[in-house]
Amino acid sequence: MVDWLRRAPQPAPQWQDDACEALRHWCAQGEAMLAALPPRAAWGEPQRLLVRQVREAVAEARAAQVAAHGETLYRLLTKDYTEALRVDALLALAAARFPGLLPTPAQLAADAELSLHDKLGHELSLGLVLAQWLGQQQVGRHLMAAMRLPLPRAQELLPVYQAGQLLDLGLVQLQRQGRQGQLTLCNPRCLNAEDEELVQAMELAVDIVLLDEGSEVGLLRGGFMAHEKYRGRRVFCSGVNLSKLYAGQLPFLFYVVRELGLVSKLHRGLWGGGSPWADAPDLGLEKPWLAAVDTHAIGGGCQLLLVCDHVIAEETAFLSLPARSEGFIPGIANLRLPQYVGRRLANRLIYSNHKVAADSVEGRLLVDEVVAAAEMDAAIERGVASMVDLGSHGIVSNRKAFRHATEPLEQFRSYLATFCREQARCMYGTEIIRNLEQFWMRRKPA
Known part of the structure; x- marks a missing residue:
């Protein structure tokens, strides 16, 4: 040796x-x-x-x-x-x-x-x-x-979406309602936990919304669950599918493709041409996104809120980022989360599995509105109308200015380089198995 x-x-x-x-x-x-x-x-x-x-x-x-x-x-x-x-x-x-x-x-x-x-x-x-x-x-x-280029199937499915038909993409459903694109996560038995199939379907749906000139706003929401504990209730997203991770069914590239594909398109839009080496002007084809959090946004679900422009949560919902207790890095949250909540609270969320109630002082740093469960539909309708009626172009222009100030492309690129190396080392280190067995597999019902 x-x-x-x-x-x-x-x-x-x-x-x-x-x-x-x-x-x-x-x-x-x-x-x-x-x-x-x-x-x-x-x-x-x-x-x-x-x-x-x-x-x-x-x-x-x-x-x-x-x-x-x-x-x-x-x-x-x-x-x-x-x-x-x-x-x-x-x-x-x-x-x-x-x-x-x-x-x-x-x-x-x-x-x-x-x-x-x-x-x-x-x-x-x-x-x-x-x-x-x-x-x-x-x-x-x-x-x-x-x-950030659109997936090939997006152009093929665009006419169906523009006709107002429901697109069933497997674990995601997509439909245009007026000037909004409604993207619904539909993994009912796994509480909308993320795996390759779900993330691929989400990226395809995001591409279609971004390509459609008639869609001014995108909406992310979880569908109704079949899981015994939450049957009949909506759940936003439960983060990475830990059962599949433990079973070895989530490849390392899942994490990289998710951040560079799906999440980057939500945050920066589709690549709009020009020089990839220029910070400005930003020619990306992007639109504002509204997220509606029913029940909870855990892990990757919470990460999605950091790239959405308006977040509505039901009053009993909670948010958490337990990746550290599971043994890996929570995507780009380490870069973005402190911008919203400060470094100290970000530490507790990532290091200590701290849960935040949406209807709390801490929770209000991550969501814009908190309403009763029965009022979610009406609140979403108002939120979308506000974005559309005031003009979505102004939101897009301002989000580009925010990004230029808080997350320039060079910072993002440098973070990704660190993320790829450290996430790979986490995936094949000794802690992740122990942590998954301690925090997930032992509590999982037989």
Whole structure:
């Protein structure tokens, strides 16, 4: 092990087409060490430690190549910045074109079949490599712009939406009502917990609303639940699906795609052209969003409120961001939450699983209106009418000015680089399993 670590390949001063061959060979030697281990059921802490050491060393070596030659690689993959690749497509192409730079599709597929506890952690390389790319200004800004382009299906479904028909996107329903686009989360048995299917459907729905010239305002609301405890009640969002996370059914890229795709489009709109490397003018195609919080907004649900322009909550609702107690980073909340509540309260929310009642002094820092449950529909109607009647263009102009002052693109890009690295390390660290078992799996009904 020590000798193998000592032989880790170092990046050459100049990129050459065969530069990854030595890296590929060295990574294969590391895999051979792991293949020589006894069956996984017989692993103890020494074997798991060896797996972590090999996986971390491989990920760091790959990241070092991108740190040294990231822009050259990205230019080759995007044909000198002329092609816009989403994160997953970029990584898949990089793995195929530069063997050794990233895990193989077979390695990722094998890990995807395992529980989080049993994964070999190949995705750690994805996080560390992405962190290096996002940390490079030219590359990071181009990738951020690519992720804000509308999904291909959005243009296909736009005429159906414009005709006023209900679009059933699986776990999301979308319909235009007058000049508003109503996006309803419909994952009734899981309390609108987020997984790949829900987030993909939400991003598609957001694209459609943003593309439609007749929609001036978007509305986010949770649908009615089938879960025994909340049957017949609306729930806004319960954050990441922790059962799927524990079972290993949420890939690392779920977190990255969510922030660069869905959440960025809510916050900054669709990419509007111009130079991806210019902070101004901001040409994004965006619209104001209203969020209606029934019952609770937990984790990712609370994060969504930070990028909405008006939030209405029922008086018994609560808000929380328990990601730290679960063992990972709550998206971009660490950047945005202190703007609303201050650093000290943000610490309690993120570090200590502090819950905030919507109808409280603390809660009023995160929501604009609190009404009785029976008054939610009327309050939403008033809120949408206010946005539309006064003109949504003024809101959009002001939200751009707010962003320029509080979250310029360079700050966002730098945060994303840190997020990718640290979130990947959280996902394949030792704390997350223990925390999930302590705070979630033990209390989950059989």
